[in-house]
Amino acid sequence: MRARPWYREPWVWGLFAGPATVVAAGFVTLWLAVKSDDGLVVDDYYQQGLAVHQVLERERAALRRGVTAEVRWAEGGRRVVVQLAVKEGAPPAVLVLKVIHPTRAGHDQTLRLRAEGGGVFRGALSPLAPGRWVLNLEDEGGTWRLTGDLWYPERPTVQLAPRPASS
Template identity: 45%
Template sequence: MRPPAVAAQNPWYREPWPWLLMSGPAIVVVAGFITLYLAVSGQDGLVVDDYYKQGKAINQALHRDDVARQAGLTATVTFDQTQDRVNVAVKRADGSPVTEALTLSLVHATRSGFDNVVNLSANLDGYTGRLPALRSGKWNVLLEDKEKRWRLQREINVGTAALAPLALRPVAVDAVDAVAPPLVGTPPAIKPSDAAQPK
C-alpha cells in the first residue's frame, strides 16, 4: 500500500497572498517618505512671525485707502495678455490727471512666491507696464503711488478666459472690518478715524 500523495507546496515567496498583504505597509512607508520630502523642501508662504506688527501695518494700509477716498481716486486696469501689457487709467473726482509715479502689485491670495510688482510708466493714455504671467486663482490687484500715500485695490479671479477691464476703488474701512474680524486674544484694531479723536 502506498502512502497518500502530498501536494507539492510552493515556498512562501511564490504565493500571491503574502505579497498582497505586504504591499499595503510598503505603500504607506513610501508615501511617508514622499510627504517628508515635500514638507522639508517646500516653503509655506502663509506663515507670519509677528501678528501684532502685521495688525499695525493693516491699520496703516487702511489709512492709505482713506487718502485715496478723500482724493476721489479711481482707476481702470486693462490687461492685454496678447502683448503682455497692462494699461492703467487713473483719475481724480474733479477729472484732473494723476501725474506721479505708480506701481501695480499683483498679489496672489495664498502663495507669496507668485507675487509681482509692475513699475508703470506714463504715456498719453495713462500708464502702462509689462504684464507678468499670472497663474490661475485669486489675486489682489493694488495700485499705489511710489511713496505709498494712497492705494486702490480689487480682488480678481484668474482663470483660462481673458481678463476683463477692472475698476479699482478705495476699500471701505467698514467692509474690511466685516470681512476680517480681529482674532481672539489680539489687541483691538485702531481705525485711523479713532486715532485722530481725543479721548
C-alpha cells in the same frame, strides 16, 4: 510532508504588505513636504497684523481724495494700462501696481508705472497665469491705496475704487 519556510508562505507577505505600504506612503509624504514650498506662511505675521490699521488709513485717504482707476490688460497680458482719476489734488508722477497671486508668492509682480499725461500710466509685466489675482495700486509714497480682484483672462479690465470703511 515537510513545512515550507516562512518566506514561501503567501499569507506572510499579505501581512507585510499593509505596513510596508504605510511606510512607503510616509516617505512619499515626507519628500513632498520637503520638496514643495507653498509660500503661505510669513515670518512677520505679528508685524503684518499691526500694519492693518495703516492699510485701512491709506484706503480712507484714497476715498477722501476721490481716487479711482481703471486697470486694463493688453497684448495677451504682457502690458497693463492704468487710467487714474483724482478729484482732489494732482495725480502722482509714479504709481506702484502690485499683482499678487492669492496662493503662490513666487508669481507676484510689482510694477512702477510712470505718468504719460491725462492720468494714463503704462507698464510691461510677465504674462499672467489664468485665474484670480489681487491688485494693489498706490502712489509711490504710499499715502493712498486701491485694491481689487482681477480674473484673468475672463475679465481683463478692473475698476478700482476705495471702499467706504465699515465701523
